[in-house]
Amino acid sequence: MTLTALFYRALSEKDNTNLQFHSVIKEIGRGARGARGLSPELAYESFAALLRGEVSDVQVGAWWLAMRIKGESPDELSSFERAMHDSLAFRLVSDRPVIVLPCYNGARQLPNLTPLLAWLLAQRGTRVLLHGVRSDPSRVSTFELFGALGLPTAETLETAQAALTESGLAFVPIDALHPQLARLLANRWRIGVRSTGHTVAKLLQPMQGDALRVVALTHGDYIDRLGAHLQSSNARAAVFRGCEGEPVLHPKRAVPLHIFENGNSHMHEWHGVPTHDLPDTCDVATTVAYIQQVISGVRAMPLWIDWLARELLNATYENGIKKT
Numbered sequence: 274m275t276l277t278a279l280f281y282r283a284l285s286e287k288d289n290t291n292l293q294f295h296s297v298i299k300e301i302g303r304g305a306r307g308a309r310g311l312s313p314e315l316a317y318e319s320f321a322a323l324l325r326g327e328v329s330d331v332q333v334g335a336w337w338l339a340m341r342i343k344g345e346s347p348d349e350l351s352s353f354e355r356a357m358h359d360s361l362a363f364r365l366v367s368d369r370p371v372i373v374l375p376c377y378n379g380a381r382q383l384p385n386l387t388p389l390l391a392w393l394l395a396q397r398g399t400r401v402l403l404h405g406v407r408s409d410p411s412r413v414s415t416f417e418l419f420g421a422l423g424l425p426t427a428e429t430l431e432t433a434q435a436a437l438t439e440s441g442l443a444f445v446p447i448d449a450l451h452p453q454l455a456r457l458l459a460n461r462w463r464i465g466v467r468s469t470g471h472t473v474a475k476l477l478q479p480m481q482g483d484a485l486r487v488v489a490l491t492h493g494d495y496i497d498r499l500g501a502h503l504q505s506s507n508a509r510a511a512v513f514r515g516c517e518g519e520p521v522l523h524p525k526r527a528v529p530l531h532i533f534e535n536g537n538s539h540m541h542e543w544h545g546v547p548t549h550d551l552p553d554t555c556d557v558a559t560t561v562a563y564i565q566q567v568i569s570g571v572r573a574m575p576l577w578i579d580w581l582a583r584e585l586l587n588a589t590y591e592n593g594i595k596k597t
Contacts, residue, residue: 292315292318292322294319294328295332297311297315297319297336298332298336298339301336301343302335304342304343305342305343308339308342310346310348310349311346311349312348313349313351313352314352316348316349316352316353317352317353317355320353320356321356321359323336323457324454324457333457333460334460334463337468337469337470338468340468340469341469345498347501347502347505350473350476350498350499351506354476354502357451357454357473357476357477360451360453361450361451362450362452363430363479364479364480364481365402365430365433365479365481366480366481366482367400367437367438367480367484369399369400370399370400370483370484370485370589370590371401371402371480372394372399372401372402372484372487372589373401373402373403373404373478373480373484373485373487374391374401374402374403374415374520375403375475375477375487375488375489375520376414376415376416376519376520377405377447377471377474377518378412378491378515378517378518378519379409379412379413379414379517379519380412380413380516380519381412381413381555382517382555383517383524383551383555384551384552384554384555384560385413385414385415385418385519385555385560386516386564386575386578387415387519387521388415388418388419388422389564389567389575390520390521390581390582391403391442391444392424392442392568393574393578393579394585395440395441395442397586398586399586400438400441400442401441401442401443402433402442402443402445402479403415403442403444403445404444404445404446404447404477404479405444405446406446406447406455406458410462413556413560421557421561424440424444425440425444426443426445427443427444427445427449429449433445445479447474450477450479454470454473454474454477458474472499475488475489475499476488476499476502483509484509485585485589486503486508486509487510487511488512488520489512489514489516489518489519489520490513490515490518491514491515491517491518496512496513496514499512500533500538504533504536504537509533509534510532510533511530511533512530512531513530513531514526514529521577521578521581522578522580523545523577524545524546524575524577525546525549527543527544527545528542528543529542530543532584534588541584543577545577546576549575550572551575
């Protein structure tokens with residue numbers, strides 16, 4: 274089925290929602306230049322319907338591709354985020370600062386060092402909550418590495434709360450934290466590409482109260498778009514180009530790190546290193562062995578992990594979140 278045929282079929286589908294979803298597709302499906310942004314109310318209602326599974330497969334596919342081509346307007350992004358948070362399964366609480374790491378990309382080139390960053394942050398006195406997918410057929414996920422390293426994972430509010438309090442870090446898979454969003458994201462494997470749901474997932478705030486969200490992206494336009502959104506919403510967050518989209522730096526690339534807090538922004542830059550000692554492969558066994566050697570002191574802490582940990586801790590404690 275061609276893209277044009279997909280849109281026309283989606284427009285003719287019978288709606289199972291209270292809103293007319295074909296009208297949503299008609300608005301956003303006019304191409305990158307011709308499409309119009311949805312009103313805040315319609316954006317909220319449409320994303321909520323997608324999360325509840327009230328939209329036909331054909332219409333999901335049409336919406337998915339139309340939004341990928343068009344991109345999210347500021348109003349749409351705010352409404353999608355609000356709909357996501359309104360249907361969150363649970364939120365955690367903490368009497369100490371928390372850094373939130375969304376992990377939805379995984380690794381297929383360099384070893385995924387997100388677990389090492391989380392461990393280092395916890396060792397330096399802050400709590401770390403990670404959320405994301407369990408696995409990826411083409412990549413090594415952070416969740417897989419957490420399990421292989423014996424770091425705490427949690428499936429319920431009670432176990433997540435206990436791990437966060439007792440160990441200082443916990444990974445909660447998205448299907449436990451937000452089952453509706455997990456079902457929506459799973460369409461990637463049927464459609465073939467990521468789309469708006471993956472962008473919005475990186476804005477998820479599972480903590481009650483103040484916490485620093487670390488939003489790692491892969492493309493410059495998304496960095497600008499989400500940075501502007503977080504700044505306008507007075508959010509506390511760090512935004513940067515992640516290594517393959519994970520919330521860690523690429524060792525060799527110069528990467529601007531944007532810190533947002535109460536509508537203000539600050540920029541710091543990782544300049545990269547000329548060489549590194551990372552393994553040539555990124556499979557689970559090789560990555561786990563490398564991380565264990567760093568944790569045990571056999572290898573030095575990678576400079577880019579240490580730099581990012583220091584910057585995130587500075588943003589956590591100096592830009593408004595205080596130790597209790």
